[in-house]
Amino acid sequence: MKILLTGATGFVGSAVLQRLVADSKADVAVTVRSENTSLAVPTFCVGDLSPTTDWHEALTGCEVVIHAAARAHIMKDEMADPLAEYHRVNVEGTFNLARQAAKAGVKRFVFISSIKVNGEQTPLGNPFSPDDQPAPEDAYGVSKLEAEQGLQQLAFETGMEVVIIRPPLVYGSGVKGNFASMVKLVGKGLPLPLGAIHNQRSLVALDNLVDLIVTCVDHPAAADQVFLAGDGQDLSTTELLRGVAQAMGKPSRLVPVPAKLLMFGARVLGKKAVAQRLLGSLQVDISKTQSLLGWQPPVTVEEGLKRCFK
Template identity: 45%
Template sequence: MSLTVLVTGANGFVGHAVSRALRERGDAVLGLVRRAQSTEPGVREWVLQTSDFAGVQARWPIGFRCDVAIHLAARVHVMRDDSFDPLSAYQATNVAGTLRCAEAARAAGARRFVFVSSIKAIAEVDAGRPLRETDEPVPVDPYGISKLEAERALIDYGRESGLEIVIVRPPLVYGPGVRANFLQLMSVVAKGVPLPLGSITARRSLVFVDNLADALVHCTTDPRAAGETFHVTDGRDLSVSELVQALATQLHAPVRLIPVPVGLLRLAGRLTGRTAQVNRLIGELRLDSSHICERLGWYPPHTVEHGLLETAAWYRSTH
């Protein structure tokens, strides 16, 4: 049976993949966006240009009912936030705005709300083993704090209202259309620029965008997902040096990794004011994604190799 699904942020990097996966399953998709004519073909577009989803329920399309909502839209993490009060800005969108969307979706008939959080809601690094959903959260920046607060607020709202809440925490997402740090890394690798990353052995979990989309679509219907929190990954963690080597292979570029000691990288980070960026390269951040596999019987349909191949092919065709 096909569903009618609200997807917030449907024109974003992950939103396109999720909308496409829903349409392939035969679902009707209402894409909530802030910019017109920016969604996947076949998606009914709803342009809402208010801040923090203000008035989302009052402006809901007349006569439109939905079965499930997937909430992707958020104030995203940036390395340097110039807001006067970054935490309040994140909370306004990621906590208050998320609750407005949940309330509006429930009023329109939704029985389930799938919330895309972030692994930053619980940690920036792992403590010597992959992070589990049950680990004590220790977010360290306004973005991570706001995502954790949103998770908790949704759980409370679901308990009060009966709306089924599913929380998904992805790590770094990559794939065709990726932006920010991953795109910058690909650009540097494609140009054959030497990188001082040859000594980094720390592993970090990743998730291919189509794997994440598949998991989110699965979470819209499986009754066993209700009330659960899931970590979703590709199932294989790479070190930064392994990632660079794999990208270079797919981009047909030379591998130029210089084995600079990690201690020198830390020192360089302190001297240049880029400690956070360096820590993201040298710190372990692995996720244990066995819970979604055991609970739902879900496994990533694509390998890391396939994901990197698709990402590199997109890069070569557009740059």
């Protein structure tokens, strides 16, 4: 089996590549934007992911595409029209690749989407499921939903199997973004007013997400399905901070401040969105992923956090 992996130098893509090479169960090729990248597998420089990218050479003889390349979620997007740029890259760029893949005879297209397709928050104890009505709230989530819908239509028209995976926040060695910022705060040993937060957040360890992606490459039951990814163990923000501190070998200096007071202060300071991520719940139900694929997250949250710092 020949697999083409896009986004092979990214946070998730590089881990997927490492796993595929280690398993030695398939011939793996990757695409990159720049020829300066040196990888130990056949590499095709295709430039940016765009509506006009030529994938012909990279797709020759390919049976499976794992599409991990994307314009990632950006907290403070400085583009004049972020939605248009997300649409150009994540929607039109993905369609262009998928259409060429179907034409080249690719049998399965594994698309790494985002839980942001479902939305930003869940009521406590009422997790997102794959069949929920999508409710993205930002340009990134909208672009991922539109890409999913286009891929599903293409699958109907061409017979190419499409597998969609929606991960929540992914953590692991080399993680950036909000998780990296949190790690820095814990590492500094500063007192944080987050010692009494009773929300629930679903996360997914990088190794667990990679294992699910690799499972979906050839599992018969994965064809034309949407799966949510997760560790199978939800944490409050307080529990997560304590777990990070323990994994780092640092003390967790958490001050128990009521969540309502924190939200009030955040609104006054214009930081409502930040507070919602820290104080609100976002849970995912991975029971379909487990039952249909016979899959279990191989790494516990505790071990996943430890691997962030190895």
